[in-house]
Amino acid sequence: MSMKWISVLLLLQLGCYFSPGSGGKVLVWPTEYSHWINMKIILEELVQRGHEVIVLTSSASILVDPNKLSAIKFEIFPTSITKHDILGFALKLTNKWTYDMPKDTFWTYFSLMQEIFWEYSDIMEKFCTDMVLNKKLITNLQESRFDLILADPIGPCAEPTTLSELMKKAEMWLIRTYWDFEFPRPFLPHFEYIGGFHCKPAKPLPKEMEEFVQSSGENGIVVFSLGSIVSNMTEERANVIASALAQIPQKVIWRFDGKKPDTLGPNTRLYKWIPQNDLLGHLKTKAFITHGGANGVYEAIYHGIPMVGVPLFADQPDNIERMKTKGAAVRLDFNTMSRTDLLNALKTVINDPSYKENAMKLSRIQHDQPMKPLDRAVFWIEFVMLHKGAKHLRPASHDLNWFQYHSWDVLGFLLACVATAIFVITKCCLFCCQKFSKRGRKEKRE
Amino acid sequence: MSMKWISVLLLLQLGCYFSPGSGGKVLVWPTEYSHWINMKIILEELVQRGHEVIVLTSSASILVDPNKLSAIKFEIFPTSITKHDILGFALKLTNKWTYDMPKDTFWTYFSLMQEIFWEYSDIMEKFCTDMVLNKKLITNLQESRFDLILADPIGPCAEPTTLSELMKKAEMWLIRTYWDFEFPRPFLPHFEYIGGFHCKPAKPLPKEMEEFVQSSGENGIVVFSLGSIVSNMTEERANVIASALAQIPQKVIWRFDGKKPDTLGPNTRLYKWIPQNDLLGHLKTKAFITHGGANGVYEAIYHGIPMVGVPLFADQPDNIERMKTKGAAVRLDFNTMSRTDLLNALKTVINDPSYKENAMKLSRIQHDQPMKPLDRAVFWIEFVMLHKGAKHLRPASHDLNWFQYHSWDVLGFLLACVATAIFVITKCCLFCCQKFSKRGRKEKRE
Numbered sequence: 094m095s096m097k098w099i100s101v102l103l104l105l106q107l108g109c110y111f112s113p114g115s116g117g118k119v120l121v122w123p124t125e126y127s128h129w130i131n132m133k134i135i136l137e138e139l140v141q142r143g144h145e146v147i148v149l150t151s152s153a154s155i156l157v158d159p160n161k162l163s164a165i166k167f168e169i170f171p172t173s174i175t176k177h178d179i180l181g182f183a184l185k186l187t188n189k190w191t192y193d194m195p196k197d198t199f200w201t202y203f204s205l206m207q208e209i210f211w212e213y214s215d216i217m218e219k220f221c222t223d224m225v226l227n228k229k230l231i232t233n234l235q236e237s238r239f240d241l242i243l244a245d246p247i248g249p250c251a252e253p254t255t256l257s258e259l260m261k262k263a264e265m266w267l268i269r270t271y272w273d274f275e276f277p278r279p280f281l282p283h284f285e286y287i288g289g290f291h292c293k294p295a296k297p298l299p300k301e302m303e304e305f306v307q308s309s310g311e312n313g314i315v316v317f318s319l320g321s322i323v324s325n326m327t328e329e330r331a332n333v334i335a336s337a338l339a340q341i342p343q344k345v346i347w348r349f350d351g352k353k354p355d356t357l358g359p360n361t362r363l364y365k366w367i368p369q370n371d372l373l374g375h376l377k378t379k380a381f382i383t384h385g386g387a388n389g390v391y392e393a394i395y396h397g398i399p400m401v402g403v404p405l406f407a408d409q410p411d412n413i414e415r416m417k418t419k420g421a422a423v424r425l426d427f428n429t430m431s432r433t434d435l436l437n438a439l440k441t442v443i444n445d446p447s448y449k450e451n452a453m454k455l456s457r458i459q460h461d462q463p464m465k466p467l468d469r470a471v472f473w474i475e476f477v478m479l480h481k482g483a484k485h486l487r488p489a490s491h492d493l494n495w496f497q498y499h500s501w502d503v504l505g506f507l508l509a510c511v512a513t514a515i516f517v518i519t520k521c522c523l524f525c526c527q528k529f530s531k532r533g534r535k536e537k538r539e
Numbered sequence: 540m541s542m543k544w545i546s547v548l549l550l551l552q553l554g555c556y557f558s559p560g561s562g563g564k565v566l567v568w569p570t571e572y573s574h575w576i577n578m579k580i581i582l583e584e585l586v587q588r589g590h591e592v593i594v595l596t597s598s599a600s601i602l603v604d605p606n607k608l609s610a611i612k613f614e615i616f617p618t619s620i621t622k623h624d625i626l627g628f629a630l631k632l633t634n635k636w637t638y639d640m641p642k643d644t645f646w647t648y649f650s651l652m653q654e655i656f657w658e659y660s661d662i663m664e665k666f667c668t669d670m671v672l673n674k675k676l677i678t679n680l681q682e683s684r685f686d687l688i689l690a691d692p693i694g695p696c697a698e699p700t701t702l703s704e705l706m707k708k709a710e711m712w713l714i715r716t717y718w719d720f721e722f723p724r725p726f727l728p729h730f731e732y733i734g735g736f737h738c739k740p741a742k743p744l745p746k747e748m749e750e751f752v753q754s755s756g757e758n759g760i761v762v763f764s765l766g767s768i769v770s771n772m773t774e775e776r777a778n779v780i781a782s783a784l785a786q787i788p789q790k791v792i793w794r795f796d797g798k799k800p801d802t803l804g805p806n807t808r809l810y811k812w813i814p815q816n817d818l819l820g821h822l823k824t825k826a827f828i829t830h831g832g833a834n835g836v837y838e839a840i841y842h843g844i845p846m847v848g849v850p851l852f853a854d855q856p857d858n859i860e861r862m863k864t865k866g867a868a869v870r871l872d873f874n875t876m877s878r879t880d881l882l883n884a885l886k887t888v889i890n891d892p893s894y895k896e897n898a899m900k901l902s903r904i905q906h907d908q909p910m911k912p913l914d915r916a917v918f919w920i921e922f923v924m925l926h927k928g929a930k931h932l933r934p935a936s937h938d939l940n941w942f943q944y945h946s947w948d949v950l951g952f953l954l955a956c957v958a959t960a961i962f963v964i965t966k967c968c969l970f971c972c973q974k975f976s977k978r979g980r981k982e983k984r985e
Binding site for chain 2: 457468
């Protein structure tokens with residue numbers, strides 16, 4: 094649950110230059126990898142609708158790539174961090190979190206986790222400093238008269254402030270989940286649940302891949318990917334996995350970028366990149382082996398595909414646990430699972446019809462909404478630009494400090510009242526008792 | 540706030556006979572007066588979309604009238620209560636609550652309120668008994684294979700149960716307010732805020748009325764109504780009001796069904812019925828004098844008309860207080876207001892531009908929604924019929940009892956742990972102290 098703040102996008106109102114005729118001007122503060130892949134869908138939709146979108150990114154960015162053809166504009170600032178540093182950190186993060194930490198005791202796990210977070214925090218701070226101390230850039234941005242900042246708070250950077258203050262300042266929180274993924278709980282009117290907005294109907298596969306998929310016949314295929322950060326694994330793990338996959342009657346499409354495992358079966362093909370959404374939307378797809386990244390989980394929900402989850406790090410264990418509880422996934426431990434474990438898990442989600450039924454139930458919830466999540470996201474972005482914020486949705490609790498928020502002031506006052514009352518009553522009782530006992534003694538003496 | 544449950548409509552799933560081709564079958568349990576006027580809009584929309592709507596009503600109904608031309612069907616059950624009883628109760632309720640109770644002390648106010656509620660509850664129970672003990676009717680309803688009940692819980696009647704249980708059973712709560720009227724606060728995913736769904740653009744006025752409105756010139760008009768229950772008032776109050784209205788430069792359209800006040804000015808016309816929404820949407824309308832019923836307040840919000848509120852009973856004081864806080868209304872006390880009070884209030888809301896600006900701000904919030912509230916209401920009604928409920932939105936808290944809900948079980952366990960720990964530590968300390976003091980004494984003796 095503590096990981097859920099990573100699924101938020103914040104809308105912060107800046108200026109008020111937008112008019113419906115001209116379109117607005119949006120400044121974007123993104124983060125890397127899957128967060129960017131996801132956010133870009135909203136940015137492209139904004140550009141389509143006539144808004145100007147400028148992405149603020151450093152010279153060390155990996156996927157946030159201005160060279161790719163797009164109408165999105167980029168403002169690149171120089172930084173002393175290199176692409177090599179980022180790639181190195183990503184590798185260290187995934188390796189430590191995936192292989193080392195699960196074997197550790199609670200305390201070493203905790204200190205390793207802290208070490209990773211400090212390192213991440215240092216990199217973010219460096220980016221932020223290089224950006225805000227770049228006078229030319231800041232002047233340029235100030236003169237650009239933006240209407241809105243769309244920020245991913247997993248890499249917070251701002252005017253001096255805390256993450257909590259930044260989130261309080263936001264006009265709207267676009268939350269990248271929905272009630273197919275979440276369990277029902279109270280929320281606030283300035284939260285908009287837009288999970289799955291990046292999903293779309295499947296496009297045709299490349300010819301070679303389509304032929305391979307069709308060759309699976311009635312058994313269908315299994316899609317396997319560990320996401321945009323992890324493309325590699327130890328030889329031992331790869332062999333365990335490959336030998337399990339070799340035993341199923343389905344054909345397997347595996348996104349894998351390492352040494353070809355010795356145990357690889359003829360039914361399994363390796364690809365450095367796969368069109369994941371198109372594969373999950375293919376009629377022949379029976380199951381999805383996933384690390385449980387939110388993007389992939391939502392594509393599986395959208396297309397109603399049951400999952401075998403091998404969560405690695407961050408919010409992935411939580412995501413898979415939710416899918417397991419909703420009956421649409423089986424969860425395995427990446428480090429300890431045996432060939433038989435993976436084989437049984439695959440057989441279960443493919444042959445036990447309840448998994449497909451539950452995945453389809455989630456899919457229907459995702460599809461049958463009053464309005465498409467991407468349209469809702471864009472609606473509220475335009476609303477904040479047009480109405481200079483969304484003040485009517487902002488709870489007053491954001492203006493309270495912690496002891497007001499928890500009603501300690503009220504509680505304190507009430508306790509003081511009770512204490513005073515008890516004190517007065519006790520004093521009165523004692524006084525009366527003394528009076529009576531004095532009179533009693535007096536009467537006795539008489 | 541305590542009155543806010545009266546603005547809810549409940550969706551209770553019954554059967555699962557609905558298919559998108561054929562349309563669903565909806566059983567409606569309505570209440571009288573403004574609640575019915577409001578609910579009917581949803582029913583007419585459902586009928587338009589091919590659903591079969593059957594309204595369950597008694598032979599004593601006042602506004603729930605099967606004789607009016609409509610595609611809505613009615614199932615009328617006989618009751619020993621007469622229309623006369625209902626009209627008598629409504630008159631007693633409004634008179635007591637409006638004239639007697641405000642003059643009373645807190646305790647007499649409270650006992651009068653209790654008396655009214657008991658009487659209301661008795662009438663509702665009688666209706667309910669006459670309905671559920673009518674074997675022929677119940678058999679008929681059971682055989683009709685309904686998909687859904689749409690119930691107004693202000694007149695609760697059910698399966699033996701409490702209001703709270705009934706509300707827990709509901710798949711969705713359609714709440715007849717929105718964030719122009721409400722202050723931001725947490726809510727649950729199965730709440731849908733549909734306030735203002737009954738509002739629509741103004742239609743042309745009747746010829747005579749339009750001529751009168753046009754004769755107001757640049758000054759415009761003021762619309763005055765006390766709603767669907769109250770159409771009468773004491774002669775003294777009517778004269779105070781009429782004399783104030785006579786002094787403003789605007790023309791006044793007053794919905795009034797009593798003896799014509801002696802002080803009535805030539806600028807004021809009395810009508811037994813007015814097309815309120817069309818008048819509030821007229822370009823010449825400057826202000827609305829209202830008792831603060833939710834329907835009227837929402838029509839004023841929709842058209843951006845500032846209000847002078849003279850709340851009478853039920854949720855009206857709360858409604859007007861909200862509009863006052865949002866800067867779109869001035870509040871007066873119906874019993875004590877003088878001619879000058881009303882005159883000043885009217886001058887304020889008409890001449891101080893902030894009232895119009897704030898009313899327009901609320902109007903923009905009402906209009907600029909991702910989806911129209913009536914469409915959202917119908918969407919969720921169809922969703923519950925199609926998906927046999929909306930289980931994915933229902934919070935698990937509905938299945939907890941009160942001490943689980945308030946975490947008393949968790950708290951109790953934790954307190955027990957703390958108590959045990961304190962007990963053990965104290966015992967240990969005492970034991971050690973005794974040991975040390977014994978040894979000390981022993982050493983002293985030696």
